[in-house]
Amino acid sequence: MSLAHDARVAVHPAGVAQRSARGWPEINNPAAWIVAAILLIMPLIANGFFLIEIFATTLILGTMALSLMFLAGYGGMVSLMQLTIAGFSAYMVAVFGVSGNANISLGWPWWLAVPMALALATIFGTLGGALAVRTEGIYTIMITLAIGAAFYYFTNQNWAIFNGHTGINTVATPHFWGVNWRADIPFYYIVLAVAALCYFAVEYVSRAPFGLALQGVRDNPRRMAALGFNVNAHRVAAYAFASFVAALAGVLQVWNYRQISPGSVSVGACIDILIIAVVGGITRPIGPFIGALIFVLLRTFAIDFLVKLGLDGNRFRLLIGLGFLAIVFWSSDGVIGLWQSWWRRQRSGAARSSGRHGRGSGQGSGQASGQGSGHG
Amino acid sequence: MTRFVERHPAWALIIIIAIAVALWLIFAVWPPGLEDAIGRKRVFLNAVFNGITLGGLYFLVASGFTLIFGLMRNVNLAHGSLYLFGGYVGYAISASTGSWLLSFIIAFILTALVGVLLQLIVFRRMEGQDLRQTMVTIGLSIVFADLMLWACGGDFYQIQTPNWLIGPVELPLITAVKSSGEPVYLRYPLVRLVIFVASVVIGVAMWLALNRTRIGMIIRAGVDDRDILAATGVRIQLVFVGVFALGAGLAGIAGVVGGTFQSLSPGEDIRFLLASLVVVIVGGMGSIPGAALGALIIGLAEQLGSVYIPTYAIVVTFLIMVLVLAIRPQGLVARR
Numbered sequence: 096m097s098l099a100h101d102a103r104v105a106v107h108p109a110g111v112a113q114r115s116a117r118g119w120p121e122i123n124n125p126a127a128w129i130v131a132a133i134l135l136i137m138p139l140i141a142n143g144f145f146l147i148e149i150f151a152t153t154l155i156l157g158t159m160a161l162s163l164m165f166l167a168g169y170g171g172m173v174s175l176m177q178l179t180i181a182g183f184s185a186y187m188v189a190v191f192g193v194s195g196n197a198n199i200s201l202g203w204p205w206w207l208a209v210p211m212a213l214a215l216a217t218i219f220g221t222l223g224g225a226l227a228v229r230t231e232g233i234y235t236i237m238i239t240l241a242i243g244a245a246f247y248y249f250t251n252q253n254w255a256i257f258n259g260h261t262g263i264n265t266v267a268t269p270h271f272w273g274v275n276w277r278a279d280i281p282f283y284y285i286v287l288a289v290a291a292l293c294y295f296a297v298e299y300v301s302r303a304p305f306g307l308a309l310q311g312v313r314d315n316p317r318r319m320a321a322l323g324f325n326v327n328a329h330r331v332a333a334y335a336f337a338s339f340v341a342a343l344a345g346v347l348q349v350w351n352y353r354q355i356s357p358g359s360v361s362v363g364a365c366i367d368i369l370i371i372a373v374v375g376g377i378t379r380p381i382g383p384f385i386g387a388l389i390f391v392l393l394r395t396f397a398i399d400f401l402v403k404l405g406l407d408g409n410r411f412r413l414l415i416g417l418g419f420l421a422i423v424f425w426s427s428d429g430v431i432g433l434w435q436s437w438w439r440r441q442r443s444g445a446a447r448s449s450g451r452h453g454r455g456s457g458q459g460s461g462q463a464s465g466q467g468s469g470h471g
Numbered sequence: 472m473t474r475f476v477e478r479h480p481a482w483a484l485i486i487i488i489a490i491a492v493a494l495w496l497i498f499a500v501w502p503p504g505l506e507d508a509i510g511r512k513r514v515f516l517n518a519v520f521n522g523i524t525l526g527g528l529y530f531l532v533a534s535g536f537t538l539i540f541g542l543m544r545n546v547n548l549a550h551g552s553l554y555l556f557g558g559y560v561g562y563a564i565s566a567s568t569g570s571w572l573l574s575f576i577i578a579f580i581l582t583a584l585v586g587v588l589l590q591l592i593v594f595r596r597m598e599g600q601d602l603r604q605t606m607v608t609i610g611l612s613i614v615f616a617d618l619m620l621w622a623c624g625g626d627f628y629q630i631q632t633p634n635w636l637i638g639p640v641e642l643p644l645i646t647a648v649k650s651s652g653e654p655v656y657l658r659y660p661l662v663r664l665v666i667f668v669a670s671v672v673i674g675v676a677m678w679l680a681l682n683r684t685r686i687g688m689i690i691r692a693g694v695d696d697r698d699i700l701a702a703t704g705v706r707i708q709l710v711f712v713g714v715f716a717l718g719a720g721l722a723g724i725a726g727v728v729g730g731t732f733q734s735l736s737p738g739e740d741i742r743f744l745l746a747s748l749v750v751v752i753v754g755g756m757g758s759i760p761g762a763a764l765g766a767l768i769i770g771l772a773e774q775l776g777s778v779y780i781p782t783y784a785i786v787v788t789f790l791i792m793v794l795v796l797a798i799r800p801q802g803l804v805a806r807r
Contacts, residue, residue, distance in 0.1 A: 173602065226793060229800040233546045233601045234756070237748050238796065240548075244745040245789040252782050362741045366609055373606060410621065416613030423606045 134287055143279040147351070149395065151283050153387045154290040155351060158344035160372040160383030161290075162337040165297050168377045169306060170333040171232075171313035176223055176239040178368045179246045180338045181345030182360030184216030186250070186257060188266065188349045195265030199258055205269040209346055216342035217335060224334025228327050231316075243365040250357040262356025266349050277350060286347050290384070293340045297380045300336060309333050370419045376429030385430060390415070500645055500654075510779075516644060516657050518778040519771065524663040524732075526770025527670035531725035533747035533754070533762045534677060535718030541694045541757025542714050544601050545594055548608040550722055551744030552615035557582045557723025558730040558739070559619060562628045571633040571731075578723040586719025590712050612740065620737050630730040636662040666728050673721070674763055681759060690714060694757060749788060753795045755802025764804055 133140075137150055163177045192208035194200040203211070227238045250257040257263075268277035276285060300306045309329050311319045316326045349355050358364075367390065375386025397411040426432040476483040497519065501512045536550045547553075557578040564574035589611070597603050639658040648654050681687035689710055692700045701707040729735070729743065746769065751757075754765025772791055776784035795803060 173605075226796055229796050233544075233605050234752075236548075236602075236605055237546060237752060238792075241745060241748045241752065241789070241792060244741065244748075245785055245792075248745075248785040249783075249789075252785060254782065362745070363613075366613070369606075369609065370613075410617060412613055413617040413621075416610050416617060420607060420610035420614065423603060423610060427603070 137287075138280045138283060146279050146283050149391055151286045151347075151351060153384065153391045154286045155344050155347045156368070156371055156391065157375075157384035157387035158290050158293050158347070159341055160368050160375065160387055161293055161297055161380055162340040162344070163368055163372045164375075164377045164380060164383045165301075165340065166333055166337045167372065168379070168382075169301050169309050169313060170330060172227065172235050172330065172333070173369070174224070174227065174239040174334070174337070175236060175365050175369055176220070176227075176243045176246075177337065177341045178365045179243040179360055180216050180220040180223070180341040181348060182250075182355065182364075183219050183246065184212045184342035184345030185349035185355045185359070186263070187212035187215050188346050189263040189355050190256060193267035194263050196258055196263050199256065199263060205267070212346060213339065213342045216345060217338045220338025220341065221331060221335040224338070225331050227334070228330040240362070240365070243360070244362050247357055247361050250360060257357070260357050262354060262358070264354040266353050266355065268350045268353065277353075282350070286351075289343050289347060293343060294380050294384070297340070301380070305329070305332065367415075370415065372429075374419060374422050374429050376431030378428050379431060382429055382431050389430070393418070497644065500648055513655075513657065514778060517659070518774045520657075520659055520663070522771035522774035523767065524667040524770070525774055526767040527667040528725060528728050528732075529743075529746050529750050529770050530674060530763050530766035531670050531721055531728060532743050533750040533766055534674065534759055535721035535725075536747040537751045537754070537757055537759065537762045538677075538721075539715055539718040540751065542690060542697070543594070543711055544599075546601070546605045546608065547718075548605060548744060549589075549612040549615060550608075550718075550747060551740035551742070552612045552619070553582050553585065553719050553722035554726045554729065554743045555619060555735065555737075555740040556585065556615065557726030558630070558735040559623050559628070559726070560723065561727030562630050562730055562735060565630050565727075569631075571630070571636075574630065575724055575727050578727045579720040582723025582726070583716040583720035586715045587712055589719070590715040594715075595708065595711075612744070616737065616740055619740075625737055628730060628735040629733075630727060630735075632662050632731055636665055640664065660732075663732055666732065670728075673724075674759070677759055686710075686713075749792050751802070752792055753803060755804045758802070758804050761802055761804035765802070 371386040376382030561574035561578040640661045644657040750765040754761030776787035
């Protein structure tokens with residue numbers, strides 16, 4: 096359990112948890128303000144391709160990975176079915192809303208279809224979570240992977256609702272107030288708003304009493320149970336919250352591509368979400384978005400890059416897999432962890448002369464102080 | 472067995488009735504009313520036999536998976552890749568030499584070697600870090616899948632069945648009675664029966680090796696408490712390497728089997744990974760008899776499901792998993 100668990104026990108000394116419980120850490124961080132400003136004026140900088148294919152896609156994938164990060168980072172439950180929940184929500188939008196497959200879609204307006212999809216996907220994810228919390232640790236991975244794979248094969252076989260392997264095409268996107276919300280710039284702002292909402296919601300919940308209890312459950316379930324907390328209820332509630340976040344991302348995804356098919360909920364795609372979260376770092380909500388940006392950039396440009404190096408452009412997944420392996424090997428907290436340990440080394444190198452003790456040898460202690468200083 | 476009956480008389484009764492009904496369905500000549508209700512007996516028997524032989528294949532894959540998990544707490548999500556690798560190796564050998572049996576041996580040796588390398592180079596460095604090992608196996612499965620796609624392309628391959636195994640064999644099971652009163656017997660492909668018998672032999676051999684030999688004793692002790700075992704002076708790393716090699720080799724053999732009576736293509740690795748996951752979740756993680764029982768149940772459910780409720784076959788498999796998790800989260804045959 097080292098990746099999310101052991102390291103984390105050391106990560107939150109009581110003081111840090113209390114200090115960070117008071118305010119939003121972003122308010123005092125100039126880098127956060129700069130990133131927010133850049134994201135807001137992005138349509139001025141980037142053209143349609145970059146805006147949608149890179150940044151909107153990054154934010155959507157990042158939101159899905161954020162739901163995994165919430166479960167894995169705060170709850171200690173690595174769930175591989177977050178993409179499945181998002182895909183279920185996307186399918187529901189297509190089934191209840193308007194699409195090219197008139198024999199399947201019920202043709203509800205979007206403001207009715209979307210809440211329905213969100214509710215159903217949240218229920219689906221909560222039920223899956225209730226199943227997964229019956230076991231612990233690595234078993235969770237196995238069960239959620241089995242759920243994801245079962246859903247993939249089911250969508251492939253079922254023609255009545257999911258339209259088999261062709262999926263549902265030309266899904267309608269919302270038009271209201273005279274705006275086509277799927278046009279590049281409005282859509283980018285919708286995605287940005289949802290992603291920001293989810294990000295701050297996760298941040299808020301992680302410091303609310305529920306989130307603190309959840310982190311307690313992650314660190315020592317037996318002790319929390321002895322203190323009178325219902326361990327499984329907290330875990331299932333965490334699944335419900337994460338499912339809602341994933342479902343929101345699923346709605347955005349189906350609007351983005353205007354279609355949904357079993358290929359988008361395949362096992363490989365489920366694992367991609369895990370890769371995104373782990374590469375970015377699963378200890379803080381910003382990690383999944385960083386991971387998603389890296390993933391999308393690689394996916395989009397690796398082909399050109401590989402061809403330029405004289406290699407076969409189709410070896411993109413090999414690159415992703417090797418990169419993922421490297422991250423898992425050398426950092427227990429993704430690129431955030433790498434950056435933090437590098438930054439700390441610079442600082443401790445500079446501070447060593449003035450008598451400050453350097454960083455500990457273990458990854459856990461390195462992270463612990465990294466986390467503390469990151470919030471400051 | 473008797474203890475189970477004493478402790479759960481109701482369950483024992485249900486299981487006995489279910490077995491009796493199944494045996495009657497298999498051996499009796501079906502009355503016309505039943506044939507009208509659920510179709511012909513030949514279809515049913517074929518589905519049952521396909522299910523049992525598929526269960527044999529699942530057992531081969533899942534037993535290695537569960538063995539590795541039981542001893543090393545390593546959820547090897549690259550197990551499907553080992554299966555596919557073994558299948559491709561088997562195809563290459565049987566296509567170049569024409570020998571089916573040789574392809575088993577080479578596939579076993581090569582996948583076992585890959586397993587040894589994985590254990591020595593990768594997993595040994597992160598012992599006791601379950602989650603990190605699992606992440607690494609996910610990364611490896613992606614890398615392996617892409618390397619194999621690179622080397623073998625996206626085509627379907629099927630390993631040639633040897634001549635002496637081609638063709639059906641008549642079984643002493645009556646599927647129907649002709650109007651002349653002459654019984655019609657079930658005909659079934661010989662190769663599937665041979666493979667099933669072989670997987671039973673492998674399973675029994677593994678069970679005997681685990682329960683009756685000194686090595687097996689060491690492995691069982693390691694499953695229970697590997698720290699104490701290491702403290703008694705057993706070279707536990709050597710045991711780990713050996714078990715990993717065996718588990719990987721079994722996946723390789725299963726790949727050849729799967730390539731013979733199904734086909735090999737990218738994506739099969741995920742399918743068999745899922746199958747072994749479900750099998751060990753149902754049967755109980757780390758238990759060889761559990762893997763056998765789980766494989767049988769899942770194989771039968773998949774085949775009967777695909778005959779009688781075609782669009783929901785996968786759901787049946789999944790429902791069984793859900794049911795087991797709800798009633799016995801530790802699996803059907805697990806001690807804890």
